[in-house]
Amino acid sequence: MGRMILPLCPHPHVSLSSYSTxxxxxxxxxxxxxxxxxxxxxxxxxxxxxxxxxxxxFPHLLAxxxxxxxxxxxxxxxxxxRHLLPSSxxxxxxxxxxxxxxxxxxGSLCINRGIDFILASWLRLSSPTGAMNITNIQGYLKSxxxxxxxxxxxxxxxxTYFIFFLDLIPRKDLVLNPDYLKTFYEDSQLEALRKxxxxxxxxxxxxxxxxxxxxxxxxxxxxxxxxxxxxxxTAGRAEEIIRDNIEPIANxxxxxxxxxxxxxxxxxxxxxxxxxxxxxxxRMIKSRAIEMDLSSSMPIQFGQExxxxxxxxxxxxxxx
Amino acid sequence: xAVSFSPILHLPHSLPSLxxxxxxxxxxxxxGSLSSSSSSASQMDLHxxxxxxxxxxxxxxxxxxxxxxxxxxxxxDRLGSHLLPCTLPLDxxxxxxxxxxxxxxxxxxSGLQSSQVDFILGSWLHCKLPTxxxxxxxxxxxxxxxSTDAPNFMIExxxxxxxxxxxxxDLPPRKDLALSPDYLQTFYENTQxxxxxxxxxxxxxxxxxxxxxxxxxxxxxxxxxxxxIGAEEGGPERMEEIIKNHLHPTAQEVLGIWLDHCACGExxxxxxxxxxxxxxxxxxxxxxxxxDLGTNFPRLFGPxxxxxxxxxxxxxxxx
Numbered sequence: 302m303g304r305m306i307l308p309l310c311p312h313p314h315v316s317l318s319s320y321s322t323x324x325x326x327x328x329x330x331x332x333x334x335x336x337x338x339x340x341x342x343x344x345x346x347x348x349x350x351x352x353x354x355x356x357x358x359f360p361h362l363l364a365x366x367x368x369x370x371x372x373x374x375x376x377x378x379x380x381x382x383r384h385l386l387p388s389s390x391x392x393x394x395x396x397x398x399x400x401x402x403x404x405x406x407x408g409s410l411c412i413n414r415g416i417d418f419i420l421a422s423w424l425r426l427s428s429p430t431g432a433m434n435i436t437n438i439q440g441y442l443k444s445x446x447x448x449x450x451x452x453x454x455x456x457x458x459x460x461t462y463f464i465f466f467l468d469l470i471p472r473k474d475l476v477l478n479p480d481y482l483k484t485f486y487e488d489s490q491l492e493a494l495r496k497x498x499x500x501x502x503x504x505x506x507x508x509x510x511x512x513x514x515x516x517x518x519x520x521x522x523x524x525x526x527x528x529x530x531x532x533x534x535t536a537g538r539a540e541e542i543i544r545d546n547i548e549p550i551a552n553x554x555x556x557x558x559x560x561x562x563x564x565x566x567x568x569x570x571x572x573x574x575x576x577x578x579x580x581x582x583x584r585m586i587k588s589r590a591i592e593m594d595l596s597s598s599m600p601i602q603f604g605q606e607x608x609x610x611x612x613x614x615x616x617x618x619x620x621x
Numbered sequence: 622x623a624v625s626f627s628p629i630l631h632l633p634h635s636l637p638s639l640x641x642x643x644x645x646x647x648x649x650x651x652x653g654s655l656s657s658s659s660s661s662a663s664q665m666d667l668h669x670x671x672x673x674x675x676x677x678x679x680x681x682x683x684x685x686x687x688x689x690x691x692x693x694x695x696x697x698d699r700l701g702s703h704l705l706p707c708t709l710p711l712d713x714x715x716x717x718x719x720x721x722x723x724x725x726x727x728x729x730x731s732g733l734q735s736s737q738v739d740f741i742l743g744s745w746l747h748c749k750l751p752t753x754x755x756x757x758x759x760x761x762x763x764x765x766x767x768s769t770d771a772p773n774f775m776i777e778x779x780x781x782x783x784x785x786x787x788x789x790x791d792l793p794p795r796k797d798l799a800l801s802p803d804y805l806q807t808f809y810e811n812t813q814x815x816x817x818x819x820x821x822x823x824x825x826x827x828x829x830x831x832x833x834x835x836x837x838x839x840x841x842x843x844x845x846x847x848x849x850i851g852a853e854e855g856g857p858e859r860m861e862e863i864i865k866n867h868l869h870p871t872a873q874e875v876l877g878i879w880l881d882h883c884a885c886g887e888x889x890x891x892x893x894x895x896x897x898x899x900x901x902x903x904x905x906x907x908x909x910x911x912x913d914l915g916t917n918f919p920r921l922f923g924p925x926x927x928x929x930x931x932x933x934x935x936x937x938x939x940x
Contacts, residue, residue, distance in 0.1 A: 474797035474800075474901070479836060482835055487835055513805055513809050514798070521835040521839050582797075582799055585799060585800055
């Protein structure tokens with residue numbers, strides 16, 4: 302399949318097609334970084350790919366799941382490439398793709414800084430009882446805006462059981478800020494989309510995370526569902542749901558985020574006090590997210606060395 | 622819509638004689654009505670008469686009534702000495718529309734200055750539906766003041782038919798939980814509140830319920846019991862059984878947790894935090910009145926009664 306990771310502002314003297322035949326492995330990351338510094342070219346003018354190859358391969362996933370991920374990331378690239386640095390600026394090759402000793406568990410990490418950052422990843426966790434595929438895209442904004450963050454996660458726990466999470470994470474206490482609730486949630490299509498999933502996919506049920514903290518962080522219009530397909534062993538219905546229901550809704554929510562959050566720039570020109578509050582709150586949410594999701598499972602799956610390496614990068618970019 | 626209000630009754634002969642004392646202690650009799658040495662007769666009368674109408678919980682099934690009466694009595698027993706009598710005018714404590722097809726009762730008791738309680742609010746609403754059935758809402762909420770940051774308590778049963786009921790049972794937090802994981806742990810994790818939600822969700826008749834108000838969704842805690850119960854198969858008897866054997870004990874337990882850990886607990890609250898909470902508490906009160914009363918009352922009772930009731934509530938709420 303064709304490469305989806307090309308930047309959309311190629312160097313004027315290099316045509317897209319010739320560039321596309323360059324295998325990435327042959328480009329030294331260090332060389333590119335050095336030339337960036339030497340030429341002082343701003344990121345979007347470079348024909349630097351946004352990320353390594355490993356992420357966009359999304360191995361082991363059902364075809365519609367892979368299409369969904371590639372589609373979301375392409376939409377992000379298309380709208381936001383001016384605001385983002387390539388992942389290689391943050392993630393060294395040995396963290397861009399990693400695996401455990403047997404190779405049965407693998408992961409890929411991509412971080413594009415700029416907005417604050419976009420984090421995309423896939424994780425395959427193998428265990429004696431089976432394998433789990435976790436795909437995740439997070440968009441975090443800086444404290445110069447108070448607009449919500451973006452969160453997407455689709456976890457395939459088994460061929461017929463998925464957990465789907467899609468939300469615009471509020472940056473403020475909604476109870477204290479009903480105007481914020483109105484601007485970003487009541488006046489948007491988010492609730493309609495949440496309802497739409499419920500009526501279109503009868504197999505979707507509300508999912509109650511065991512983490513009370515997580516339950517609280519999710520917005521009132523957040524989609525947090527488990528989907529159980531009675532399939533007789535095939536993945537047909539799961540594929541159908543991902544392709545026909547999850548994909549359009551995820552793309553719409555992503556568009557809403559990019560529209561109202563990145564391009565409009567939030568509700569207030571946040572004063573210093575507000576920025577401090579935002580940063581404090583963001584830091585708390587991010588540190589709990591890592592604690593919850595990764596810090597316990599990663600060492601077990603991948604060994605301490607790999608876990609430290611990957612978590613170190615994530616903590617660095619999360620500024621924790 | 623014209624409104625008829627309950628006539629003010631004559632004083633019953635059994636009232637004790639009144640002594641003008643400086644103390645404002647009130648004693649609570651076995652029936653929960655007040656006898657006080659310092660309140661005026663009409664104040665006591667107001668409280669007792671209004672309470673009588675309120676505690677009747679007419680129109681709902683016995684298990685629903687028992688649940689509410691039990692909760693109200695428990696609160697009165699534990700917190701009575703911290704509460705003032707209900708001083709709402711009688712025509713606010715009980716109101717109905719001209720035809721009597723809609724009736725409501727409100728019972729609000731403010732906390733003493735020295736207590737941690739802002740006020741307790743109990744209410745019921747009855748409304749005949751054009752389809753022939755009736756809608757009944759029974760509720761009890763407690764609000765603490767900024768001398769403590771502990772969560773509030775609320776329960777609401779919304780029964781639209783003998784086999785269909787929505788239950789909201791929660792300890793709504795007073796702080797932004799995203800910034801306060803310790804608070805989350807103290808009041809929500811250590812108390813095992815989520816087990817109650819999990820237990821009720823196991824009943825086959827129970828489904829999660831999603832409120833149409835986004836604001837209400839944000840006010841509620843992560844362990845809220847927010848469920849709809851559909852007992853079409855088992856019929857009204859099954860619904861009553863569920864209320865009696867499942868909802869009632871659960872509500873009692875959650876109220877017990879609130880009384881032990883929140884109402885009677887001791888919390889240190891700094892000045893900045895107090896200011897923040899006053900602001901937040903105020904907003905919640907304002908918005909929940911809007912949501913609760915603002916939708917039903919004007920439609921059922923007309924603008925005049927609505928204004929009267931809202932005005933009285935706003936005074937107690939001091940908003």
